[in-house]
Amino acid sequence: MSDPVLNIRDLKLAFRKGRQVTEVLHGISLHVNAGEKVALVGESGSGKSVTAQLALGRLQQERGTLIEGLVQVAGIDATRDPRALARVRGHRVTMIFQDPTSALNPVFRIGEIFAQVLRAGGRHVSDAEARATAEAALAEVHIPDPARALASYPFQLSGGMNQRVMIAMALVNEPELLLADEPGTALDVTVQAQTLKLMDEMVTKKQAAVLFISHNLSVVREFADRVYVIYRGKLVEHGRVDQLFGNPRHPYTRALLAAAPKLVGGGLPDLPEHEPAFRDPLIVHEGCGEPEELRT
Amino acid sequence: MGPILRLLTHRLAISLLVLVGVSMLIFFVARVVPGDPARIALGPNASQEMVDALREARHLNDPIIVQYGWFLRDLVQGDLGTSLYTRRPVTQDIAAYLPATLELVFVAGALMILIGLPLGRVAARYSGHYPDHLARLLSVLAVCTPAFVWGVILQLLLAYIWPVFPLEGRLSTGVVAPDRITGFYTLDALMTGQLGTFFDALYHLILPATALALSGIGQTARLTRSSMIETYRRPYIDMARAYGFSERKIARRYAFRPALIPTLTILGLDFAAMLANAFLVERVFVWPGLSRYGVEVILRKDLDAIVGTVMVIAAMFLITNLVVDVIVSIINPRIRLSERRAKS
Numbered sequence: 358m359s360d361p362v363l364n365i366r367d368l369k370l371a372f373r374k375g376r377q378v379t380e381v382l383h384g385i386s387l388h389v390n391a392g393e394k395v396a397l398v399g400e401s402g403s404g405k406s407v408t409a410q411l412a413l414g415r416l417q418q419e420r421g422t423l424i425e426g427l428v429q430v431a432g433i434d435a436t437r438d439p440r441a442l443a444r445v446r447g448h449r450v451t452m453i454f455q456d457p458t459s460a461l462n463p464v465f466r467i468g469e470i471f472a473q474v475l476r477a478g479g480r481h482v483s484d485a486e487a488r489a490t491a492e493a494a495l496a497e498v499h500i501p502d503p504a505r506a507l508a509s510y511p512f513q514l515s516g517g518m519n520q521r522v523m524i525a526m527a528l529v530n531e532p533e534l535l536l537a538d539e540p541g542t543a544l545d546v547t548v549q550a551q552t553l554k555l556m557d558e559m560v561t562k563k564q565a566a567v568l569f570i571s572h573n574l575s576v577v578r579e580f581a582d583r584v585y586v587i588y589r590g591k592l593v594e595h596g597r598v599d600q601l602f603g604n605p606r607h608p609y610t611r612a613l614l615a616a617a618p619k620l621v622g623g624g625l626p627d628l629p630e631h632e633p634a635f636r637d638p639l640i641v642h643e644g645c646g647e648p649e650e651l652r653t
Numbered sequence: 654m655g656p657i658l659r660l661l662t663h664r665l666a667i668s669l670l671v672l673v674g675v676s677m678l679i680f681f682v683a684r685v686v687p688g689d690p691a692r693i694a695l696g697p698n699a700s701q702e703m704v705d706a707l708r709e710a711r712h713l714n715d716p717i718i719v720q721y722g723w724f725l726r727d728l729v730q731g732d733l734g735t736s737l738y739t740r741r742p743v744t745q746d747i748a749a750y751l752p753a754t755l756e757l758v759f760v761a762g763a764l765m766i767l768i769g770l771p772l773g774r775v776a777a778r779y780s781g782h783y784p785d786h787l788a789r790l791l792s793v794l795a796v797c798t799p800a801f802v803w804g805v806i807l808q809l810l811l812a813y814i815w816p817v818f819p820l821e822g823r824l825s826t827g828v829v830a831p832d833r834i835t836g837f838y839t840l841d842a843l844m845t846g847q848l849g850t851f852f853d854a855l856y857h858l859i860l861p862a863t864a865l866a867l868s869g870i871g872q873t874a875r876l877t878r879s880s881m882i883e884t885y886r887r888p889y890i891d892m893a894r895a896y897g898f899s900e901r902k903i904a905r906r907y908a909f910r911p912a913l914i915p916t917l918t919i920l921g922l923d924f925a926a927m928l929a930n931a932f933l934v935e936r937v938f939v940w941p942g943l944s945r946y947g948v949e950v951i952l953r954k955d956l957d958a959i960v961g962t963v964m965v966i967a968a969m970f971l972i973t974n975l976v977v978d979v980i981v982s983i984i985n986p987r988i989r990l991s992e993r994r995a996k997s
């Protein structure tokens with residue numbers, strides 16, 4: 358088996374503000390293999406977004422962050438070699454956001470933003486080439502009139518259209534890893550479902566690996582191969598989707614599953630009764646151990 | 654018709670209405686103030702007959718509303734009346750004095766943009782660090798001190814104690830003003846190829862323009878800073894970084910353009926405010942601009958000249974706002990496109 362495209366080992370993260378240090382990640386390990394769809398699920402504030410940001414190498418450059426452990430993206434050590442990571446952002450590693458409309462700059466045309474994306478990593482792409490590539494990419498995500506969409510400003514398109522644009526941008530450079538942080542949760546439920554399906558179809562087609570972040574287990578079920586459950590900065594359970602849904606072993610996972618329908622738009626209630634269980638070691642389902650060569 | 658053109662005509666129409674309103678207001682206010690302009694113009698030694706004749710000739714005995722009618726009739730012919738003080742057409746007087754003021758204000762405006770915007774951008778980039786604190790301190794100082802105080806301070810320090818710059822005037826004694834093309838000495842000197850005169854004129858502009866611009870520079874810097882910091886928190890900046898747009902490109906273009914929108918509107922107001930502040934700065938630097946004329950004609954209750962001067966300043970104000978609106982609508986597609994939707 359080849360190296361995972363995302364490899365996180367014993368990752369600890371803390372924020373320092375003045376004298377006060379808040380630990381946010383307490384040593385998590387996860388990996389995403391090439392072409393694999395992996396979900397990271399947990400309630401609000403559990404540390405999902407910071408994990409994605411670390412994978413993008415974004416938090417490493419900020420002041421007041423204390424980072425321990427390994428974050429390896431496309432073979433690059435994100436903590437030790439932020440410059441190398443900066444060079445692959447936007448083509449080997451890309452991202453899709455919660456609210457597509459606010460993730461697109463309102464004073465630039467879609468086409469201008471798209472051209473910029475195509476030039477990620479300092480590649481030279483002429484305007485004509487950029488337009489042709491962008492049009493083809495938009496057609497691939499079933500946007501009816503690509504030329505017109507490219508000439509539009511983000512606020513002229515619907516949220517669903519912008520999400521399609523975002524998906525096209527994320528995949529146009531054929532990335533190895535796509536980070537999707539609660540994609541489209543800002544959209545209404547049916548549109549969200551449609552665009553998730555589209556994203557699923559597109560990543561399969563482009564053979565990109567995905568780290569899919571969500572607080573909604575039921576969304577994950579249709580999308581992911583494997584699931585990590587995170588609770589307050591610590592992974593509590595890890596397994597294939599069928600294992601996790603068929604036989605959830607950690608009480609927190611069970612609570613998440615039970616609460617699933619209510620989860621849309623809300624968080625979980627506090628689970629003080631699970632505190633003892635929280636100290637338990639990570640529950641790993643059969644066949645979901647770490648890749649052989651990584652165990653040492 | 655293009656959306657920008659439509660915006661332009663729309664705003665132009667409104668501006669004209671405002672201008673008529675201003676003219677009415679100043680016309681009546683100027684006349685209500687006590688004092689007989691004819692008597693002031695002719696001096697205490699003139700006979701009552703001469704004063705009466707002048708009053709009759711200038712329609713000063715007619716009811717105010719009729720006088721306003723005369724004024725409007727002349728106005729549509731581009732005639733603002735005749736100054737009782739200089740005895741020349743008001744338009745001619747204004748044409749003589751306005752360029753000096755405009756040149757000063759334009760140079761100050763350029764300083765405001767060229768120094769204020771980058772300063773704010775640097776402050777935002779290093780927000781919370783040393784350069785930011787320094788820039789903020791400078792901005793607050795600049796904003797809180799009136800332009801004429803800056804004028805006096807700069808003049809005292811840089812023209813009197815250390816005579817680096819000239820004390821006053823538009824040109825050194827002995828330097829001949831360039832042939833009039835635009836009335837801006839710098840431009841006219843350049844156009845007629847007199848480099849020496851150009852530098853002399855520029856040299857004389859530096860202190861008064863700086864004095865006039867300082868508070869605008871401070872305000873622009875502060876606004877640009879907060880606007881940039883605010884923009885940097887937007888999700889589209891996260892997106893830009895996630896997609897590997899270079900920090901430089903983000904600072905110069907991707908974050909700068911949206912951040913510019915709120916700044917520009919205020920910048921326009923500052924620019925217009927400089928027209929008013931110019932009056933005091935001109936007095937400090939003995940600048941032969943509209944201020945000298947304006948103060949003089951008000952003291953003499955020179956009716957036509959007062960109305961003319963105020964109207965020209967109001968027109969400058971409106972034009973500035975118009976230009977800013979057009980620029981903002983070019984930068985901000987939301988305005989440009991909603992304008993179109995609203996109209997069609």
Ligand SMILES: Nc1ncnc2c1ncn2[C@@H]1O[C@H](COP(=O)(O)OP(=O)(O)OP(=O)(O)O)[C@@H](O)[C@H]1O
Nearest residue numbers: 372379381399400401402403404405406407408572
């Ligand atoms: N830049 C930061 N400085 C300080 N604390 C931070 C920062 N970013 C995140 N945190 C804290 O880290 C914790 C985890 O945040 P994170 O955004 O990863 O949560 P999340 O799981 O993505 O939640 P949500 O579902 O609400 O998006 C939170 O308690 C948050 O307050």
Ligand SMILES: [Mg+2]
Nearest residue numbers: 405406407538
């Ligand atoms: Mg989050």
